[in-house]
Amino acid sequence: MVDPALASRLQFALTTIVHIIFPVMSMGLAPFLVYFTWKSIRSSDPLWERQRRFWTRIFAVSFVVGTVTGLVLEFEFGTNFAAFSTFAGELFGGPLAVEGMMAFFLEATFLGVFVFGREKVGDALYMLSAVAVGLGTWLSALWILIANSWMQTPRGYELAQQNGQPIVTLVDPVAAYLNPRFPWMFVHMQSAAVLSVALFMAGVAAYFLYRSSNGGESGDDIESDEVMESDEAMGAGSDSGVAAGETTTGNDDARFWRTTLKIALVVLLVTAPFQVVHGDSYARHVAETQPQKFAAMEAQYETEAPAALHLFAVPTDPSALTDPRAENLWTVDIPAMASVLASGGDPSYEVTGLDEFDGSPPVAIVFWSFRAMVLLGFWFVGLALWSAYRWRRGDLTTDRRLHLALMGSAPLGFVAVETGWIVTEVGRQPWVVQGLLKTDDGVSPGLTGTEATLTLASFALVYTALLVGYSYVVRRIILAGPPAVESAAGSRSESEADPDSDADPDSSPSDSTPTPEVSSDD
Amino acid sequence: MTEPVSLPLAALARSLPVDLPTLWVAIVFAFLGTFLFLDGFDFGAGALFATRADEAERERILAAIGPFWDGNEVWLVVFGGGLFAAFPPIYATLFSRHYLLLFGVLGALICRGLAPEFYEQREDEAWKRWWGRAFVVGSIASPFLLGTFVGNWLLGTTVTEAPVTVLVGFAVVALTVVTGGAFVALKTDGQLADDARMWGLRALAAYLLSITAILLALAARPAVRPALLEPVPMALVAASVVLGGSYALTIRRERDLLAFLTAGGLTYALVALVAVLLSPTLDPATGRTATEAAISPPALGLLTLSAALLVPLVCTYFAVLYSTFSGPVEAEGY
Numbered sequence: 001m002v003d004p005a006l007a008s009r010l011q012f013a014l015t016t017i018v019h020i021i022f023p024v025m026s027m028g029l030a031p032f033l034v035y036f037t038w039k040s041i042r043s044s045d046p047l048w049e050r051q052r053r054f055w056t057r058i059f060a061v062s063f064v065v066g067t068v069t070g071l072v073l074e075f076e077f078g079t080n081f082a083a084f085s086t087f088a089g090e091l092f093g094g095p096l097a098v099e100g101m102m103a104f105f106l107e108a109t110f111l112g113v114f115v116f117g118r119e120k121v122g123d124a125l126y127m128l129s130a131v132a133v134g135l136g137t138w139l140s141a142l143w144i145l146i147a148n149s150w151m152q153t154p155r156g157y158e159l160a161q162q163n164g165q166p167i168v169t170l171v172d173p174v175a176a177y178l179n180p181r182f183p184w185m186f187v188h189m190q191s192a193a194v195l196s197v198a199l200f201m202a203g204v205a206a207y208f209l210y211r212s213s214n215g216g217e218s219g220d221d222i223e224s225d226e227v228m229e230s231d232e233a234m235g236a237g238s239d240s241g242v243a244a245g246e247t248t249t250g251n252d253d254a255r256f257w258r259t260t261l262k263i264a265l266v267v268l269l270v271t272a273p274f275q276v277v278h279g280d281s282y283a284r285h286v287a288e289t290q291p292q293k294f295a296a297m298e299a300q301y302e303t304e305a306p307a308a309l310h311l312f313a314v315p316t317d318p319s320a321l322t323d324p325r326a327e328n329l330w331t332v333d334i335p336a337m338a339s340v341l342a343s344g345g346d347p348s349y350e351v352t353g354l355d356e357f358d359g360s361p362p363v364a365i366v367f368w369s370f371r372a373m374v375l376l377g378f379w380f381v382g383l384a385l386w387s388a389y390r391w392r393r394g395d396l397t398t399d400r401r402l403h404l405a406l407m408g409s410a411p412l413g414f415v416a417v418e419t420g421w422i423v424t425e426v427g428r429q430p431w432v433v434q435g436l437l438k439t440d441d442g443v444s445p446g447l448t449g450t451e452a453t454l455t456l457a458s459f460a461l462v463y464t465a466l467l468v469g470y471s472y473v474v475r476r477i478i479l480a481g482p483p484a485v486e487s488a489a490g491s492r493s494e495s496e497a498d499p500d501s502d503a504d505p506d507s508s509p510s511d512s513t514p515t516p517e518v519s520s521d522d
Numbered sequence: 523m524t525e526p527v528s529l530p531l532a533a534l535a536r537s538l539p540v541d542l543p544t545l546w547v548a549i550v551f552a553f554l555g556t557f558l559f560l561d562g563f564d565f566g567a568g569a570l571f572a573t574r575a576d577e578a579e580r581e582r583i584l585a586a587i588g589p590f591w592d593g594n595e596v597w598l599v600v601f602g603g604g605l606f607a608a609f610p611p612i613y614a615t616l617f618s619r620h621y622l623l624l625f626g627v628l629g630a631l632i633c634r635g636l637a638p639e640f641y642e643q644r645e646d647e648a649w650k651r652w653w654g655r656a657f658v659v660g661s662i663a664s665p666f667l668l669g670t671f672v673g674n675w676l677l678g679t680t681v682t683e684a685p686v687t688v689l690v691g692f693a694v695v696a697l698t699v700v701t702g703g704a705f706v707a708l709k710t711d712g713q714l715a716d717d718a719r720m721w722g723l724r725a726l727a728a729y730l731l732s733i734t735a736i737l738l739a740l741a742a743r744p745a746v747r748p749a750l751l752e753p754v755p756m757a758l759v760a761a762s763v764v765l766g767g768s769y770a771l772t773i774r775r776e777r778d779l780l781a782f783l784t785a786g787g788l789t790y791a792l793v794a795l796v797a798v799l800l801s802p803t804l805d806p807a808t809g810r811t812a813t814e815a816a817i818s819p820p821a822l823g824l825l826t827l828s829a830a831l832l833v834p835l836v837c838t839y840f841a842v843l844y845s846t847f848s849g850p851v852e853a854e855g856y
């Protein structure tokens with residue numbers, strides 16, 4: 001049997017790593033859904049209603065899975081980390097309760113109106129429900145990150161005793177909840193969520209454009225292969241029948257995906273560079289407030305001034321992977337660069353080494369996760385610039401290499417989020433509340449290794465099934481393609497002019513004519 | 523430097539005419555009761571799902587709860603959050619003491635939460651059969667395990683103490699069918715509504731029988747009997763009998779909304795009984811009272827202020843949601 005502390009930590013890691021995918025999907029999709037809803041109400045073009053419905057289906061599934069996996073996390077504080085909950089409950093429990101009352105209710109109740117109520121409520125209330133759902137997802141993150149950031153940079157508390165046990169009490173809510181880490185975390189997280197979903201949308205759109213540019217046939221393959229009966233029955237397009245009708249649908253779908261791609265790329269162009277610049281300042285803030293974490297991120301074992309940046313650092317002895325005092329490193333360095341990063345430009349800045357701290361995080365995990373995240377961040381900027389270049393050149397919807405790159409990058413935003421959280425959470429070990437409580441001291445005292453191992457194994461099974469099931473359902477929704485909607489004003493049909501210029505936000509002249517592969521459908 | 527913020531909060535906490543820890547016991551149990559009432563009808567509808575073979579009727583049951591259950595489930599989240607925020611040591615000891623039981627609750631809720639969403643995703647029979655089963659199992663297991671948990675909490679036992687706490691689980695399942703029966707009758711018509719009423723009546727009988735057995739078992743325990751014979755618990759028991767009679771009467775006359783609200787009253791009466799029996803010792807296993815376990819007065823004052831601002835807002839959301847989807851549902855699903 002595994003040690004209860006280790007099993008609890010592994011279980012919490014597992015359940016968090018899986019959970020985070022779904023709120024990222026919800027938070028990232030929320031602004032897009034608000035935009036699509038607004039456009040679908042304002043415009044008679046059915047394109048926007050189709051966009052809204054298609055992405056709402058993915059949102060709804062993500063929300064459900066996010067709720068059940070999030071409930072697990074809330075329970076785990078009590079079941080597995082009872083000592084932590086008792087110690088930090090006064091500071092930590094409040095934000096969780098407020099998250100439920102302020103954010104989660106808003107999101108969950110208006111999601112009912114948003115998903116089921118299009119025909120039942122007026123435009124104003126419908127728009128309000130879209131905004132409420134979006135606001136709910138973001139407020140949820142706000143309160144969860146308030147709770148989390150307090151653990152990273154605890155403020156506004158006092159140490160006290162309750163029934164003979166040490167606890168923290170709240171003395172200054174403003175200092176506690178607007179602690180130094182909070183704004184950094186919130187901005188970085190929300191930007192990451194929008195960036196991840198933009199990449200995901202771009203990847204999905206690129207997939208369909210790639211398929212349809214492969215000659216007209218394969219586009220139809222997707223439909224007949226995977227389409228859902230119920231959606232077909234609902235569609236107005238399907239009753240128009242034969243060849244002409246199908247061509248129209250193909251045209252509409254190509255336009256649908258071009259619009260999706262362009263909107264996603266505009267968002268990517270803004271968020272990807274922002275995330276890199278913001279991440280750089282964020283790292284500096286970490287160096288100031290959690291020097292131990294920064295040292296692990298940079299594998300800085302000893303205090304140095306100037307300190308070099310290790311592009312690669314591998315202990316020559318494998319057993320030293322998690323030993324902070326490993327002496328023999330094989331490294332590729334940039335001299336003084338770690339000092340520059342930590343200080344914001346001063347090459348002689350002293351970077352504190354891990355050997356000055358009591359205990360240390362597993363350096364290899366933090367070091368490599370950090371590098372993976374940074375590398376992905378630069379890749380997203382490159383991808384955004386590449387796409388922008390192609391867009392200007394006018395071959396955005398035909399460049400197959402770009403489409404392949406976008407398809408391959410569709411899940412990478414989520415990977416970057418995961419690695420970022422690993423840096424944040426593993427990097428603060430051995431502390432659960434920085435400088436106040438060690439993680440191992442936060443574990444439930446009565447918990448047995450058998451119990452903890454049993455639930456860990458169950459979660460490994462259930463969460464694997466859950467991920468498989470979620471991916472399967474999302475894949476089906478995607479392959480079924482955008483749902484057909486009742487034509488609002490008859491404007492839907494095969495207008496030769498292809499009102500694409502209405503569709504894209506930064507209308508570029510190159511795309512105002514139908515792309516060759518679509519017109520070759522006839 | 524920190525005093526300016528905490529002092530007004532402490533003053534606020536002192537100036538309120540009620541004892542804040544007691545108020546928070548009431549709030550936390552009100553959250554639990556609302557969860558058991560609202561998600562209770564979802565659970566009950568899930569149990570009734572098992573009694574229907576016809577696909578169109580099954581779809582109607584799902585369509586009836588579709589817009590609501592996401593929001594309803596949040597009451598469980600705020601119950602956990604409220605208990606954690608106001609009484610951290612109770613939350614911690616209670617949850618870690620019932621370790622495996624609570625993971626059972628989570629498993630059942632995962633099952634129940636995913637099933638309706640996945641059920642709708644494909645048309646083929648095997649897929650629907652399996653997700654339909656998962657929905658039924660999750661809908662019955664969730665209230666059963668939660669009831670067992672609350673039973674253990676009330677009796678201060680560390681292991682599931684058969685048969686009393688198991689009987690509490692059974693009673694809670696019956697109660698959700700009472701509520702769910704009225705809800706399904708309210709939202710549908712024809713044979714489905716008639717059968718839902720019949721199941722509601724049967725479940726009421728099962729509920730009253732099991733509650734009687736539980737009360738007798740509690741009265742046999744010298745540690746609980748004096749608390750049970752106080753006026754307030756006895757009044758709650760009497761109220762349950764009256765509400766049960768009223769439910770039987772209203773559901774027979776097909777006054778489904780009234781029956782549904784009566785079932786809500788039954789639910790709150792049960793949860794109130796648990797809360798009263800737990801006072802002032804919020805955790806009988808450790809003997810810790812609400813006052814001993816509560817967070818500091820300024821923090822509790824801040825929490826009270828947040829709840830005072832937010833709970834009315836939440837009630838508004840629910841009013842919007844329930845009025846948007848009032849009236850019977852069509853057969854179509856999602």
